[in-house]
Amino acid sequence: MADSISMKKLVTRLLLVVVAMFVFGFALVPIYDVMCQAFGINGKTAGQYEGSQTVDTSRQVRVQFLSTNSADMSWDFYPKSDELTANPGAVNEMIFIAHNPTDRPMSAQAVPSIAxxxxxxxxxxxxxxCFTQQVLQPxxxxxxxxxxxVDRDMPKDVKHLTLSYTLFDITARHPPVAVNTGG
Structure with a gap:
């Protein structure tokens, strides 16, 4: 009888631990975001922007572009230019080049950061x-x-931004489909 009661207590405690771990797993993303914001780390960009703004031609912000590959990524990856000057409120564009020098199809994902x-x-x-995975053939x-x-409401003392991307090889997790180029 005593063994049965202690077994029920053990099973109940283990189930509570499993539920707590499950809840904690879902809470990690918001906790991570709060911690990053509180400590000012991992300058994640604000994501897609749907608004429109008038252009502030009296102010300029230098935007620098950096690109790096993760340790296992073999692609050539770089911006067409190292920097540009942007007026807050204006739409700007930079082109990044990616080249797969290997003899196999590969998938990649770029992760941005702002400083x-x-x-x-x-x-x-x-x-x-960076919103989508990139697949390149050999x-x-x-x-x-x-x-x-660059938002018009950005603090006036910020005159220089750096947008950097790290390119990761995700081929193992998201295998690309090879394209038959033979006729």
Whole structure:
């Protein structure tokens, strides 16, 4: 009888631990966002922007572009230019080049970051190759645009932003389909 009661208590406690772990798993994303905001780290961009603004021609912000590959990524990946000057409220565009020099189809995902992180909320991407996975066939080269608006409400002391992308090989998780180019 005592063994039966202690077994029920053990099973109940284990079920509570499983439920708590499940709830914690769902809570990780909001907790991560709050922690990043509180500590000013991981300058994630504000995401897609649906609004429109008038252009502030009296002010200019220098936007620098950086690109890096993760350790296992073999693609060539770079912006067409290292920087541009943007007026807050204006739509801007930069083209990034990606080239798959391997002999196999590959999938990739770009992860953006903005510095300083305090300005990330004022950087609105209206179109970005980072919103989707990129699939390149062997030897294929593509141009990938990023269109963005620097918000007019960005603090006036911010005169320089850096938009950086890290390109990750996700082929193992999202295998691409090879395209038959033979006739």
């Amino acid at each position: 300083p992180s305090s300005a990330a909320a004022y950087f609105h991407k209206t179109e970005c190759f 030897g294929q080269r593509i141009e990938m645009p990023v269109r963005f608006i």
